[in-house]
Amino acid sequence: MSPELLSWMSPELLNWVVIPAVKTAVILAIVLTIVAYATLLERKVLAYIQARVGPNRAGPKAILQPLADGFKLMSKEDLVPDGAMRFLHLLAPILIMVPALAIFAFIPMGDTTTLFGLLEEPVPIFVADLNVAVLFVIGFAGLGLYGVVLGGWASNSKYSLLGALRSAAQIVSYEVPQALALIGVLVLAGSMSLVRIVEAQREMGVWFAFPGFLAFFIYFVCGVAETNRNPFDLPECESELVNGYFTEYSGVKFALFYMAEYANILVVSCLSTILFLGGWLPPFPSLAVWQHLPSLPLFWFLAKVFVFIFFYIWVRATFPRYRFDQLMGLMWKWMLPLALANLILLALVKLWLLK
Amino acid sequence: MDRYIPILIFGLICCSIPLAMLAIQLFLQVRRPNPAKTEAYECGNPVKKEALAYRFSIRYLVIAILFVIFDVETVFLFPWAVSLGRLGLFGLIEMVVFLAILVVGYVYAYREGALTWA
Numbered sequence: 001m002s003p004e005l006l007s008w009m010s011p012e013l014l015n016w017v018v019i020p021a022v023k024t025a026v027i028l029a030i031v032l033t034i035v036a037y038a039t040l041l042e043r044k045v046l047a048y049i050q051a052r053v054g055p056n057r058a059g060p061k062a063i064l065q066p067l068a069d070g071f072k073l074m075s076k077e078d079l080v081p082d083g084a085m086r087f088l089h090l091l092a093p094i095l096i097m098v099p100a101l102a103i104f105a106f107i108p109m110g111d112t113t114t115l116f117g118l119l120e121e122p123v124p125i126f127v128a129d130l131n132v133a134v135l136f137v138i139g140f141a142g143l144g145l146y147g148v149v150l151g152g153w154a155s156n157s158k159y160s161l162l163g164a165l166r167s168a169a170q171i172v173s174y175e176v177p178q179a180l181a182l183i184g185v186l187v188l189a190g191s192m193s194l195v196r197i198v199e200a201q202r203e204m205g206v207w208f209a210f211p212g213f214l215a216f217f218i219y220f221v222c223g224v225a226e227t228n229r230n231p232f233d234l235p236e237c238e239s240e241l242v243n244g245y246f247t248e249y250s251g252v253k254f255a256l257f258y259m260a261e262y263a264n265i266l267v268v269s270c271l272s273t274i275l276f277l278g279g280w281l282p283p284f285p286s287l288a289v290w291q292h293l294p295s296l297p298l299f300w301f302l303a304k305v306f307v308f309i310f311f312y313i314w315v316r317a318t319f320p321r322y323r324f325d326q327l328m329g330l331m332w333k334w335m336l337p338l339a340l341a342n343l344i345l346l347a348l349v350k351l352w353l354l355k
Numbered sequence: 356m357d358r359y360i361p362i363l364i365f366g367l368i369c370c371s372i373p374l375a376m377l378a379i380q381l382f383l384q385v386r387r388p389n390p391a392k393t394e395a396y397e398c399g400n401p402v403k404k405e406a407l408a409y410r411f412s413i414r415y416l417v418i419a420i421l422f423v424i425f426d427v428e429t430v431f432l433f434p435w436a437v438s439l440g441r442l443g444l445f446g447l448i449e450m451v452v453f454l455a456i457l458v459v460g461y462v463y464a465y466r467e468g469a470l471t472w473a
Contacts, residue, residue, distance in 0.1 A: 020361030024368045032372075074376065075383040081395045083405060094373045101372065105365035127361045135433065157395040158409050169415050172422040179429040186436035247396050252380040256373050325472035328418070332470040336425070336461075340454060343432070347439060347447050 023127050024105075031104050034305075035262045036066035042262075042313050049317040069255075076251035081156055084248065088154035093249065093256035096147025099140040100263035106133040107270045108195050110280040110297025125298065126195070134192040137271065138179060141226070144264065145171050151257070152245035163244020166234050166324065171226050173331045178222035180339035184215040184346040185275045198279035205284075209276040211349050214342040216276040218335060220308075223268035225331070227261060230316035234324050269308035270301075277304050417469050428457055 040055065040062060047054025055062040080089055105127045112122035130136065145168060152164020185208055186192060189200040201207055209216045225232040246257040273279055280297035322330070395402050431453070439446050464470060 016360045017364065020364045021368070023361070024365045027365075028368065028372070074380050075385065076380075077384050077386055077392075078380060079392055082393050082402075083395070090377075094370075094377075097373045098366075098369050101369040102366050105362045127365050128358045130358055130362075153407075155395070156405060156407070157397070159396065161407065161409065162411070165411055165415055169418045173418060176422065176425045176429060179426070180432070183429065183432045183436045186433065187439050190437060190440045192433070192437055251384060252376045256376065328414075328472040329470070332421070333465070340458070344447075344451065344454070347450070350439060351444060351447060 020127055027104055027109070027127065028101065030109075031101065031263065031266065032259075034266055034302075034309075035259055036070070038262045038265065038309055039069070039258070040065045041309065042316075045310065045313045046317050049314075073251055073255040076254075078253065079248075079250045081248045083156040085154040085156075088150050089248075090253070092147045092151035092154060093253040093260070094147075095150060096144050096260040097256045097263070099143040099147075100260045100267065103137055103140045103267050104270075106130065106136050106194060107267070107274065108198070108279065109270075109301050111195070111198075112297075129193055129195045131191070131193045131196075133194045134182065134186065137194075137267075138175075138182070141264075141267065142175065144260070147257075147260070148245050151249070155245075155248035157248050159243075159247045160245050163247070167228060167245060170228070170232065170234065170327065173328060174222040174225040174232075174335075177218050177331065177335040177339035178226065180336075180343055181212075181215040181219040181222065182275065184212050184339075184343050187343070187346050187350050188212060190350075194274050194279075198274055198281060201278045202281055207276060207278040207281075211353075212276065212342075212346055214338065215346065216272070218339050218342065219275065220268075220272055222335065223272065224312065224315065225327075227264040227268060229261075229265070229312060231319035231321050232327060233321060234327060265309060265312055266305070269305045269312070272308055273301060273304040279304075414472055421464065421469065424460065425457075428454075 043065075044054045044062070055065045058064040058068040080086055108124075108126035108129065110125035112124050148167045148171070149164045152160040152162075152167070155161075185197060188208055188211060189197040191197060191200065197208075224230075228234075246254060249257060280301040282296075282300050432450070435442075435446060435450055442449075
């Protein structure tokens with residue numbers, strides 16, 4: 001881009017408003033495309049695992065299916081059940097969608113890029129690198145719960161209410177071991193900046209999944225539970241609660257809940273990638289081979305994220321659902337002590353092995 | 356402070372996405388009102404009473420209280436985790452003492468059956 005083209009703008013306006021807005025647009029375009037195609041991927045993969053064909057009508061290989069779904073849901077009538085709190089009923093899907101998207105402001109998808117030489121100087125592929133990014137991510141992930149609870153509360157349906165209650169108890173319970181597993185990574189990296197965490201993995205020459213394999217396991221299981229996915233999908237199980245907290249939603253509001261679920265899956269996949277699998281680093285980052293090859297940060301990042309998304313679908317197709325008391329027992333009696341022990345273990349590793 | 360302005364812009368654009376989708380629906384949707392459509396879903400049975408009039412288990416409250424205790428604990432762990440490299444062995448022993456106090460409470464809750472959902 002030539003400097004003359006942008007010279008009419010003051011540098012403050014350019015640096016603080018225009019460049020962030022452009023980056024936001026690019027990141028959200030990537031995120032929403034992945035979210036849309038994750039729904040198609042899930043239906044296709046589930047179908048093949050169950051020896052069916054799955055969607056195959058909208059375009060070649062059903063490539064237009066997400067667009068068709070989106071258009072269908074946008075043209076549906078917006079129904080509000082009798083006796084529902086109208087404003088909260090409208091607010092809930094917005095409240096669940098916005099934090100799920102806002103988290104991507106903190107997720108670095110790569111270090112810097114020149115867009116294959118198009119730009120004169122490298123540009124970072126993230127909106128902001130904060131030294132407290134991890135706290136923001138946990139905070140925004142917690143905010144999503146408000147949408148779930150309000151949706152169930154405002155719908156005036158007992159299935160929705162039960163789903164919301166279960167969801168609140170479940171998300172709140174799994175947040176504790178998840179945070180403890182995350183703290184294990186902070187101990188290893190010594191920083192709360194997500195960019196620093198990846199850089200630390202480069203400096204140590206090892207992905208944190210190896211010293212922190214227990215933290216990795218706990219983090220991912222809790223991530224599955226927190227996104228209300230199989231085998232922990234009790235808040236929205238189709239067979240007893242008919243989709244739980246969003247039973248009474250239709251049209252775009254339903255679409256927002258549905259998209260938020262996949263956006264949350266993407267968040268957990270991205271964070272697992274950054275925290276444990278070295279983010280945009282190639283496998284075995286200390287190998288000399290990588291010096292001679294072009295670094296493809298976005299490629300490595302999205303490839304690892306795709307593995308996690310596939311794993312989510314695979315898990316859904318494989319495991320039956322937990323019972324609610326088993327779910328709570330698993331978390332409070334097993335995950336929490338395990339996470340605490342793991343934290344002490346990682347602190348010992350940090351003090352003696354990584355010195 | 357400069358770093359937070361891009362995040363604010365990101366947040367505003369995020370807010371506009373659901374609002375834009377809801378606005379598009381206003382133009383695209385077809386309204387055919389029908390009293391059966393707005394009934395709360397109950398597998399076809401007539402709705403007997405308001406959903407909030409049903410009672411639910413007290414266990415949810417116990418879980419909420421336990422969550423507050425352990426979540427406050429994690430808040431203390433965050434700054435400790437970042438500075439462990441500088442604190443060294445002293446920091447580790449101090450945190451083990453802090454965790455041991457919490458584990459006493461955990462064992463008590465376990466033995467009282469607060470963690471069992473029945």
